[in-house]
Amino acid sequence: MKIGDKINYWTVISTDAPPEHRYHVLCRCECGRECWVNCSALRLGKSKSCGCKKRYNRKEYDLKPGDKVGYWTILSNDGDKFRCRCICGTERVIKHNILKNGRSLSCGCRRSDHQIKEQKKGRELGQKISREVQRHGLSVMYAGFGRKENKNSGTGITGVSAWRDKYRAYITVDRKQIHIGTFKKLEDAAKARKNAEEHYFSERQKIVDKIKREVIQKER
Known part of the structure; x- marks a missing residue:
């Protein structure tokens, strides 16, 4: 190997190596960098450049x-x-x-932080929906349309209570209790109560659902 030899991107510029670089030759890369390169690595093609070409070829x-x-x-x-x-x-x-x-x-490790942020975001959205719904004088959910049922009734059915040997059905609208009727059978009283929920609350719930959609759309 002699001065002037070109091997890949290397050019040999000196073969007079000091003791610490025994079996090396001084080469200049195409980019201008100079360093001592092992002769065997040059011959076998294990060293083609100072590394600049590898970096340039990277995506x-x-x-x-x-x-x-x-x-x-x-x-x-x-x-x-x-x-x-x-x-x-x-x-x-x-x-x-x-x-x-x-x-x-x-x-x-921070997965719980992400969950907390999502929960906080959900609570804030729920509060905005609640405020907007209440501003229109409505409730977020009505009986029969997602509202949690009150199981304190002795019959286990919201709005139906035992009365003497019959069953009384009733519903509360705008804080006023409305008597629906009395029935011999529990299932008849429950059906009457469901019909009353549909009659009094279905239109209100449609308005509430529309408000919810509008608030959610604004937050996106």
């Missing part, structure tokens, strides 16, 4: 060391594989597409 990604994705901080990357450090100190190698899609925001 460019829009994430780089120092960027933060969720609770991850990117440390380095090798192609599409990024070494990241979580806020808790855990390090992992994560693919570029997983980071970009937001499918990995932490090592798992």
